[in-house]
Amino acid sequence: MPSLPSSRRSSAARSIRGTSTRCARRCRSVGAPRSIGSTSAGSRAVGLETKVRLFLRSRRVRFRTQAPLEGVGLVDVLVGDRLVIEVDGWGFHRSQSQFENDRRRDFELVARGYLVLRLSYRQVMHDWERTSAGILALLARQEHRWRIGPGGTGPFPAV
Template sequence: MADSALNLKILTRSAVAAAIPTLYSWCDGRSQSGTESIERTLLRARRIRAIPQAYIPGVGHVDLLIGDRLVIECDSAKFHEGYGSERDYDRDLRLVSLGYLVVRLKYRHVVYEQDTVEPIILELVRSQQHLWSRGSGRSRGRAIAI
């Protein structure tokens, strides 16, 4: 909720720091949805840094970027009709053509199925596929739909 309040400019960073000083460092107003905030904090708990709303030239902003090339897109019913959005397909194809790895998560994956999602993301990071130097380079990529 603090991420949303920051994003919507309902609260300032200093107000959030005063209200929840022990959690303040976990808040990030760049997150644009609850599922993004949840996934980002779950990754942070595993010491994986995910940048919210990272800008990728030729694509635009992505929900979360891990390392150089692992994109996590968090879909919710409010903005997506499942994984059928034409815009989502086009963006994923563009990302893959640029060499990015794409993991698209639904609300249920983030909230109820972390036991399935977490090992996949952890393996991509452990094997350093989230980095250009270890990945397939900018000429190729692959999409991972869960």
């Protein structure tokens, strides 16, 4: 098989490098994990979060990632004003203290009026049709928005 002249080889290599760089930038801009082959529990959680974010983005749903909430810290995804989506698998909870901390955070969020969805690996990877339909149902009912209650008190979930 004939080889390319050196000038064409270096032009092809530059083109491939440029495409690779553009792809890497695009993956980072949508929150994709940098290393697809990584298998640590943390990187799997990032992949799960990415799937949720891409789904929301495809439906033109406004959300924030790693949103800071008082008394709780950062949440994976905040949709609208009050729908918190936390995505982690069993492997993420390496200790009872991590497991307990998540329950404390959920309790604090609910006590403050947030609606918390804690999604597992199985829900995102193996039961996504049902899980995504449930998220869409919550959005259709405006569960992600606050409303002001009687006498200007609130916030309360929108009805």
